[in-house]
Amino acid sequence: MKNRVLLRWFFPGITILMFVSFLIALLQDYIPPNIYELMSNVTGTLSFCIMLTLVIISIRPKAIERRLGLTEMYEVHAWMAMALPVTLLIHVGIRWSGLKNVTTLNLSNTSILGYIGLIALVVVMLTGIFVLSDTIIKQSKKLMQFKDNANRNMHLWLHRLAIVSVIAIHFHVYQVSYLTENIPYRFLTTFYTVTILGWYLLYKIRIAQLPKYKVTRINKPSPRIHEIELKPIDGQRMNYHAGQFGFFRFIDSQVSSEAHPFSFSSAPTYHQDSIIVMIQEDGDFTETLDQVTIGDKVTIEGPYGDFYPEEVRQSNQPMVLLSGGIGVTPNLSVLREEIA
Ligand SMILES: Cc1cc2nc3c(=O)[nH]c(=O)nc-3n(C[C@H](O)[C@H](O)[C@H](O)COP(=O)(O)OP(=O)(O)OC[C@H]3O[C@@H](n4cnc5c(N)ncnc54)[C@H](O)[C@@H]3O)c2cc1C
Numbered sequence: 001m002k003n004r005v006l007l008r009w010f011f012p013g014i015t016i017l018m019f020v021s022f023l024i025a026l027l028q029d030y031i032p033p034n035i036y037e038l039m040s041n042v043t044g045t046l047s048f049c050i051m052l053t054l055v056i057i058s059i060r061p062k063a064i065e066r067r068l069g070l071t072e073m074y075e076v077h078a079w080m081a082m083a084l085p086v087t088l089l090i091h092v093g094i095r096w097s098g099l100k101n102v103t104t105l106n107l108s109n110t111s112i113l114g115y116i117g118l119i120a121l122v123v124v125m126l127t128g129i130f131v132l133s134d135t136i137i138k139q140s141k142k143l144m145q146f147k148d149n150a151n152r153n154m155h156l157w158l159h160r161l162a163i164v165s166v167i168a169i170h171f172h173v174y175q176v177s178y179l180t181e182n183i184p185y186r187f188l189t190t191f192y193t194v195t196i197l198g199w200y201l202l203y204k205i206r207i208a209q210l211p212k213y214k215v216t217r218i219n220k221p222s223p224r225i226h227e228i229e230l231k232p233i234d235g236q237r238m239n240y241h242a243g244q245f246g247f248f249r250f251i252d253s254q255v256s257s258e259a260h261p262f263s264f265s266s267a268p269t270y271h272q273d274s275i276i277v278m279i280q281e282d283g284d285f286t287e288t289l290d291q292v293t294i295g296d297k298v299t300i301e302g303p304y305g306d307f308y309p310e311e312v313r314q315s316n317q318p319m320v321l322l323s324g325g326i327g328v329t330p331n332l333s334v335l336r337e338e339i340a
Pocket residue numbers: 070132133134148152245258259260261262263264277278279280281282283284285286287326329330
């Protein structure tokens with residue numbers, strides 16, 4: 001429990017570390033002319049550090065996900081993203097001149113790249129808050145209705161403008177007059193940006209190269225449940241533990257190729273050469289699953305999660321498994337593994 005609280009601070013901790021290193025670089029050879037200028041510099045830098053950390057979270061680092069959990073990671077992402085409008089508003093709005101330039105579209109005395117980064121970021125924040133996550137809006141029925149009716153796939157693409165925003169802001173730093181001589185600050189900007197975007201790019205390449213599976217069996221145990229069995233096309237089935245989950249992409253199929261998380265209902269020892277998922281129709285994507293046919297191609301990103309941890313797997317103690325509705329899937333996997 002205590003560990004989990006500490007882990008919740010892992011990503012904010014990365015932001016703080018980057019921010020402190022930037023501050024040291026910033027203040028070593030620059031004395032801000034007044035407190036407003038200092039505030040503007042500090043909040044601009046902090047915004048950039050938050051953005052870079054959010055890119056790291058979107059890579060879903062497995063080592064952290066396994067300990068913190070996917071839902072918690074998404075929540076940390078949402079709460080950190082909530083800090084952005086505040087820090088950005090202070091950065092741009094200091095002495096109101098920045099905001100005046102935005103409203104009058106007078107970009108002559110400010111960096112155009114800063115504005116490109118800002119506009120992209122506003123789109124990213126709106127899609128994140130109102131469509132992709134319910135952390136902030138779950139208290140409002142109307143907003144939840146809006147979220148349910150919105151086109152998630154389109155908003156997901158718009159959300160990826162975050163990368164455009166990071167690149168624009170990286171070059172914005174190079175245009176800021178008081179930073180042109182500050183080599184350590186510029187070095188840190190490039191170092192963090194290249195490292196984190198490079199990691200993001202590697203993650204995307206890995207996703208594109210994931211081994212392919214094909215649908216070999218489809219069963220409907222009840223009208224709204226689809227049980228789908230997948231077998232690897234080349235090579236081995238993915239290694240996983242009972243109770244884990246993966247992100248499934250139907251890459252060659254009538255249905256959308258957006259990644260969706262589903263628990264494995266198969267068990268690694270019991271189902272040696274296949275992976276089975278049981279999916280309940282719940283919305284835009286899952287309600288199209290009737291269009292999936294035998295032979296459709298799928299990739300699986302993962303495994304993620306630690307529902308059935310090592311110490312429980314090794315123990316001979318009796319266990320009680322509780323689940324409701326489609327939440328039975330990881331339990332099925334554990335039960336099948338236990339009898340294998
Ligand atoms: C770790 C995990 C394991 C899961 N295991 C199963 C399972 O074994 N069987 C099963 O039927 N369902 C499972 N789900 C739920 C399943 O992922 C969602 O029902 C499905 O993604 C909904 O997509 P939709 O477009 O049909 O519904 P929508 O109506 O668009 O969304 C319904 C809800 O699912 C969330 N959601 C939608 N798309 C995604 C996405 N791409 N990634 C993450 N969340 C999304 C939305 O925030 C929304 O609240 C699991 C979810 C998680 C997080």
